[in-house]
Amino acid sequence: ILNVEQSPQSLHVQEGDSTNFTCSFPSSNFYALHWYRWETAKSPEALFVMTLNGDEKKKGRISATLNTKEGYSYLYIKGSQPEDSATYLCASRSGNTGKLIFGQGTTLQVKP
């Protein structure tokens, strides 16, 4: 059974601060690591899909790194804005079945 853990559980930062979260996952049988952003009352939105050890992906002010050997991924937000306030979910996929195992999420609140 896969256990995906995210930390911290919640985070409050000031507008302009940079921040980062951690996603830990079992490294055995790894296939892909997904990051989603979930704003209140909206659909979870896909941010990144990462498959290769050492992968780095970037989307605007948000970037992510992947270490499949040690089983962790970091998500970074540079210069946080109030619109970044959301829950950030990571999910690990082992094999080609499509089954995602989600972490419990990190809820970010950015204060103006």
Added chain:
Amino acid sequence: EAGVAQSPRYKIIEKRQSVAFWCNPISGHATLYWYQQILGQGPKLLIQFQNNGVVDDSQLPKDRFSAERLKGVDSTLKIQPAKLEDSAVYLCASSFGDGSYEQYFGPGTRLTVT
């Protein structure tokens, strides 16, 4: 392109009552997923359909939950009878082909059982 549609968005019922949720996936997406997200936890896969066949329902509480996707397009998830611990957000997602493709999520149905 229209996204994944779900209804209702919110539902409040008493325990032992029945409830049904509806999902319409993105057009052309063969795979459909139902997830349950309990407050403070990550979404948990309940059932995965490929067209109208079940691929994985290992975590579906089959004594009270049922799901169908009769024509390989939209899907319904039913709970009968509901328990307090079923209070959660029920998310539907779809993907183009097999499990290797990106999943696109609907906005979810928030169920409160009192």
